[in-house]
Amino acid sequence: MDADTIQAIKGIAGEENCSTLVADLYTYGFDASIHHRSPEIVVQPRSTEQVSAIVRLANERRVPILARGGGTGLCGSAVPLEGGIVLDMTRMNRIKEIRVEDLYCVVEPGVIYDRLMDALAPFKFSIPTAPGSGEACTMGGMVATNASGMRAIKYGAIRDYVLGLEVVLASGKIIRVGTRTLKNSSGYQLERLFVGSEGTLGIITELTLRITPKAKKAAMIVAGFDTLERAGKCVSKIIAKPLIPSAIEIMDSTCIKAVNKTVKAGFPDVEALCMIEVDGEPAAVEEESKVVQGICNEVGAVSVEFSSDTKQMAKWTYGRKSIMSSLSRFGAGFVSVSLADDMAVPISRIPEAVVAFHKIAERNGVIVGTYGHAGDGNLHTKMLLDPTSEDYWQRGEKAVSEIFDTVIALGGTVTGEHGVGISKAPYFKRERPTAWETMIVIKQAMDPNNILNPGKIAQWEGSILCMLRYPCDKYSE
Amino acid sequence: MDADTIQAIKGIAGEENCSTLVADLYTYGFDASIHHRSPEIVVQPRSTEQVSAIVRLANERRVPILARGGGTGLCGSAVPLEGGIVLDMTRMNRIKEIRVEDLYCVVEPGVIYDRLMDALAPFKFSIPTAPGSGEACTMGGMVATNASGMRAIKYGAIRDYVLGLEVVLASGKIIRVGTRTLKNSSGYQLERLFVGSEGTLGIITELTLRITPKAKKAAMIVAGFDTLERAGKCVSKIIAKPLIPSAIEIMDSTCIKAVNKTVKAGFPDVEALCMIEVDGEPAAVEEESKVVQGICNEVGAVSVEFSSDTKQMAKWTYGRKSIMSSLSRFGAGFVSVSLADDMAVPISRIPEAVVAFHKIAERNGVIVGTYGHAGDGNLHTKMLLDPTSEDYWQRGEKAVSEIFDTVIALGGTVTGEHGVGISKAPYFKRERPTAWETMIVIKQAMDPNNILNPGKIAQWEGSILCMLRYPCDKYSE
Numbered sequence: 001m002d003a004d005t006i007q008a009i010k011g012i013a014g015e016e017n018c019s020t021l022v023a024d025l026y027t028y029g030f031d032a033s034i035h036h037r038s039p040e041i042v043v044q045p046r047s048t049e050q051v052s053a054i055v056r057l058a059n060e061r062r063v064p065i066l067a068r069g070g071g072t073g074l075c076g077s078a079v080p081l082e083g084g085i086v087l088d089m090t091r092m093n094r095i096k097e098i099r100v101e102d103l104y105c106v107v108e109p110g111v112i113y114d115r116l117m118d119a120l121a122p123f124k125f126s127i128p129t130a131p132g133s134g135e136a137c138t139m140g141g142m143v144a145t146n147a148s149g150m151r152a153i154k155y156g157a158i159r160d161y162v163l164g165l166e167v168v169l170a171s172g173k174i175i176r177v178g179t180r181t182l183k184n185s186s187g188y189q190l191e192r193l194f195v196g197s198e199g200t201l202g203i204i205t206e207l208t209l210r211i212t213p214k215a216k217k218a219a220m221i222v223a224g225f226d227t228l229e230r231a232g233k234c235v236s237k238i239i240a241k242p243l244i245p246s247a248i249e250i251m252d253s254t255c256i257k258a259v260n261k262t263v264k265a266g267f268p269d270v271e272a273l274c275m276i277e278v279d280g281e282p283a284a285v286e287e288e289s290k291v292v293q294g295i296c297n298e299v300g301a302v303s304v305e306f307s308s309d310t311k312q313m314a315k316w317t318y319g320r321k322s323i324m325s326s327l328s329r330f331g332a333g334f335v336s337v338s339l340a341d342d343m344a345v346p347i348s349r350i351p352e353a354v355v356a357f358h359k360i361a362e363r364n365g366v367i368v369g370t371y372g373h374a375g376d377g378n379l380h381t382k383m384l385l386d387p388t389s390e391d392y393w394q395r396g397e398k399a400v401s402e403i404f405d406t407v408i409a410l411g412g413t414v415t416g417e418h419g420v421g422i423s424k425a426p427y428f429k430r431e432r433p434t435a436w437e438t439m440i441v442i443k444q445a446m447d448p449n450n451i452l453n454p455g456k457i458a459q460w461e462g463s464i465l466c467m468l469r470y471p472c473d474k475y476s477e
Numbered sequence: 478m479d480a481d482t483i484q485a486i487k488g489i490a491g492e493e494n495c496s497t498l499v500a501d502l503y504t505y506g507f508d509a510s511i512h513h514r515s516p517e518i519v520v521q522p523r524s525t526e527q528v529s530a531i532v533r534l535a536n537e538r539r540v541p542i543l544a545r546g547g548g549t550g551l552c553g554s555a556v557p558l559e560g561g562i563v564l565d566m567t568r569m570n571r572i573k574e575i576r577v578e579d580l581y582c583v584v585e586p587g588v589i590y591d592r593l594m595d596a597l598a599p600f601k602f603s604i605p606t607a608p609g610s611g612e613a614c615t616m617g618g619m620v621a622t623n624a625s626g627m628r629a630i631k632y633g634a635i636r637d638y639v640l641g642l643e644v645v646l647a648s649g650k651i652i653r654v655g656t657r658t659l660k661n662s663s664g665y666q667l668e669r670l671f672v673g674s675e676g677t678l679g680i681i682t683e684l685t686l687r688i689t690p691k692a693k694k695a696a697m698i699v700a701g702f703d704t705l706e707r708a709g710k711c712v713s714k715i716i717a718k719p720l721i722p723s724a725i726e727i728m729d730s731t732c733i734k735a736v737n738k739t740v741k742a743g744f745p746d747v748e749a750l751c752m753i754e755v756d757g758e759p760a761a762v763e764e765e766s767k768v769v770q771g772i773c774n775e776v777g778a779v780s781v782e783f784s785s786d787t788k789q790m791a792k793w794t795y796g797r798k799s800i801m802s803s804l805s806r807f808g809a810g811f812v813s814v815s816l817a818d819d820m821a822v823p824i825s826r827i828p829e830a831v832v833a834f835h836k837i838a839e840r841n842g843v844i845v846g847t848y849g850h851a852g853d854g855n856l857h858t859k860m861l862l863d864p865t866s867e868d869y870w871q872r873g874e875k876a877v878s879e880i881f882d883t884v885i886a887l888g889g890t891v892t893g894e895h896g897v898g899i900s901k902a903p904y905f906k907r908e909r910p911t912a913w914e915t916m917i918v919i920k921q922a923m924d925p926n927n928i929l930n931p932g933k934i935a936q937w938e939g940s941i942l943c944m945l946r947y948p949c950d951k952y953s954e
């Protein structure tokens with residue numbers, strides 16, 4: 001990027017909102033994934049008009065531009081593959097409206113999920129998608145990746161809450177898509193097209209989101225099993241009852257051991273565990289809790305614990321949320337790496353999937369911790385490896401490839417809630433053999449100069465090898 | 478269309494599945510709207526491959542092609558504005574899979590909503606969008622218009638149930654978008670882009686839809702009010718409680734009188750009425766029923782009736798569903814016409830909207846019946862007019878224009894659940910001053926020869942006059 005462009009950007013956003021310091025550029029080259037590439041300038045825009053003016057300039061001068069939220073993404077969606085401009089949207093963080101009677105709120109993209117929940121709490125409302133990174137992730141980032149979390153089985157992903165968006169297109173033009181009404185049958189649902197587009201079609205500058213009443217009560221059941229298959233069967237049986245809990249989490253012994261060791265979650269020391277949450281009207285919660293416990297016993301659980309005490313439930317939830325960090329302390333010299341990290345399969349295929357993951361790990365001589373939102377078929381695997389060992393990376397790489405192949409063969413998807421980013425890009429076309437070309441057609445029509453987060457999603461052409469290696473040959477400095 | 482093309486189509490689909498009889502062509506020129514245009518051939522395809530081959534041919538020869546479902550649309554989405562081929566999808570009506578444990582079903586587009594609900598009932602599952610035309614409308618048509626119904630406030634519109642689609646593109650290429658998993662963060666949510674596209678971007682040949690457990694119990698409260706504003710306030714108060722019923726219907730005195738006269742629904746003879754349904758676990762239904770009744774009284778209802786008896790609830794529901802037909806028997810020489818028929822506004826603006834509609838009707842000397850799904854801000858108006866009177870049509874036309882302007886000024890949308898079709902097309906660009914160009918960009922990129930339902934949604938360039946008059950000068954024979 002030439003000095004003149006840098007100067008022009010500073011002129012638009014104000015010198016104080018821009019940085020070209022090497023330390024800043026280096027920092028903004030990361031998200032929570034293993035990938036890295038420094039941008040050439042970082043800007044913290046304060047308004048839609050600033051975003052529009054910067055994008056217009058970028059388009060005229062053919063400079064890559066990428067908007068990022070909290071940087072909590074685990075697969076590289078917010079890593080600027082081709083450098084250029086990074087827009088840090090976290091300063092556009094106003095909650096503009098909360099309209100309880102109209103069941104919506106209007107926010108800027110930089111609003112943090114937990115802050116929005118705090119603001120909705122006095123009205124007894126929420127957006128119950130509950131991502132694991134709620135303390136830090138932004139609403140704009142959530143929509144850009146179709147993020148979700150533990151409660152998607154009952155409450156859906158963030159796509160189900162997007163009513164309207166203000167978006168800056170590649171040309172710099174500001175458009176409004178969708179509505180502030182709960183229903184809308186007026187033409188193409190563009191507001192949902194931008195969901196999951198990872199900044200490749202436009203930059204979200206305002207969001208109108210549906211809000212719903214908070215559940216009045218919740219209760220949890222933690223059931224231990226002697227095999228992962230049995231835990232998986234428990235999940236299927238609950239759903240086919242039919243009973244839709246607000247969450248069904250599954251974890252394997254690697255995860256249980258790691259969590260019990262590091263945060264003392266007090267989970268039973270078993271081969272597999274289901275943590276089931278039910279919520280709603282108090283009487284319904286009581287009834288459903290009994291049904292769930294009955295099914296756990298029926299399937300042959302080795303232990304069944306119940307609690308509706310908020311402290312105990314918070315302890316279990318904290319345990320569950322600590323899996324990722326706990327795995328990194330599993331053994332000296334090992335770190336937990338997000339590679340194949342959020343596959344989703346049809347719910348009934350979970351037992352098959354987790355068993356296959358374990359076999360793949362064994363075959364390739366790597367340690368894999370498997371856990372996830374079993375209720376909606378979303379599984380996380382974390383690989384424990386010695387990051388200094390070339391050999392470990394190679395075995396990890398092979399295991400990841402096999403895991404993704406397994407997931408696709410089971411009718412699943414390589415990414416259920418984190419996005420494609422860089423880590424999943426090489427497998428994405430394998431999963432979408434007929435759809436990716438249509439994505440390219442839309443991308444080219446909406447961003448003809450290819451300035452918006454270029455090289456991502458359907459555009460990826462790098463090798464698998466390049467994706468995994470860290471530092472990566474091609475893209476890292 | 479030349480004889481050779483007709484012959485080629487017959488060769489693909491089989492002579493027995495095609496018709497060029499004038500009576501058939503005339504019939505297929507209608508949907509449930511006031512618009513009409515005959516196609517040149519009607520085909521009932523039996524497979525995706527047939528659809529693909531016909532679309533490929535249409536694309537090569539630049540022949541317009543339109544897919545239709547049950548033809549229950551009220552605004553002309555299924556009327557072939559430029560003639561050509563109509564694909565009647567109702568013979569592709571297989572329910573291919575019901576996977577209860579995986580919370581999805583796979584169906585062909587011609588499956589009728591009520592038939593699918595019948596098939597799901599033994600598993601205690603459903604897709605609770607409940608359109609008014611459920612007996613006749615097809616799943617493909619519902620998705621193509623983002624249809625919904627009484628229960629959208631609690632259960633959303635059909636867009637919230639679309640997990641994956643098989644689509645034939647303008648080129649004839651068959652693609653699969655979305656997944657069979659509950660979550661999916663793999664690139665652009667194309668499956669949701671096709672929702673509401675009214676056959677202008679592709680033809681849906683298979684649908685993977687999320688299913689949910691049926692509510693165990695329901696109850697209804699019918700409350701009468703002395704003004705529409707008070708009924709509107711009742712709606713806002715219930716939602717802000719917060720309490721989300723499964724339905725809140727509102728109707729004005731014109732509708733109440735019409736229904737009581739024709740189907741003896743037994744509604745109280747009041748100025749305005751709210752019919753509220755709550756559903757869920759039995760204990761929750763009991764609790765919520767009490768809360769709703771309390772709010773009705775608090776707001777000053779002149780009558781409050783409660784029932785959880787299935788016969789009584791069915792009677793009320795039948796009364797509600799009979800509004801449209803009842804209005805046509807309101808007075809000799811008058812018919813009920815769908816013009817401004819499914820606007821949606823933010824819920825709290827309902828009192829303002831309904832009062833404004835009545836003033837507009839009065840000012841223009843027309844009779845308007847207003848009712849709708851107040852819980853989600855979706856309002857229906859039916860105009861009662863003498864269809865043989867030029868003067869009546871002109872006044873009706875003016876009233877419609879003013880109603881749409883009011884809705885847009887209140888932050889609403891001209892179509893909440895029926896689609897744009899022909900009736901709403903002239904107002905659509907007014908509602909979407911910045912988004913419609915992006916829709917055109919996508920349309921041109923995905924259908925460069927403009928063969929798929931041409932002239933609709935953002936492409937509409939006809940006048941308002943032309944749209945309303947029936948028979949219409951420009952498009953009718």
